[in-house]
Amino acid sequence: xxxxxxxxQAMAKPTxxxxxxxxxxxxxxxxxxxxxxxxxxTASSQDxxxxxxxxxxxxxxxxxxxxxxxxxxxxxxxxxxxxxxVTPEALWRNRGTLVSGGLPTWRG
Numbered sequence: 001x002x003x004x005x006x007x008x009q010a011m012a013k014p015t016x017x018x019x020x021x022x023x024x025x026x027x028x029x030x031x032x033x034x035x036x037x038x039x040x041x042t043a044s045s046q047d048x049x050x051x052x053x054x055x056x057x058x059x060x061x062x063x064x065x066x067x068x069x070x071x072x073x074x075x076x077x078x079x080x081x082x083x084x085x086v087t088p089e090a091l092w093r094n095r096g097t098l099v100s101g102g103l104p105t106w107r108g
Contacts, residue, residue: 052098
């Protein structure tokens with residue numbers, strides 16, 4: 001009958017693999033910070049869209065250029081020339097509501 005010798009000192013000490021795993025759940029503070037950052041990004045995106053809509057109503061030449069822009073990336077570059085920082089995703093989500101008549105509607 002075989003016996004196991006448990007007096008070996010190497011086996012008595014826990015190795016890093018045997019140590020308890022770190023807490024993988026995000027802390028409440030990190031989750032709150034992430035939610036706050038997402039909320040701020042949404043607010044700044046909405047601010048940029050509001051600025052863009054105001055500019056469309058104030059400047060007919062800008063509205064015409066936005067209407068004829070070929071893509072959301074082209075529209076982002078057009079907005080940037082006026083100092084408005086908006087993302088292509090925000091423009092895509094709001095396509096058809098930026099200019100009267102349901103334009104622009106970029107192809108997907």
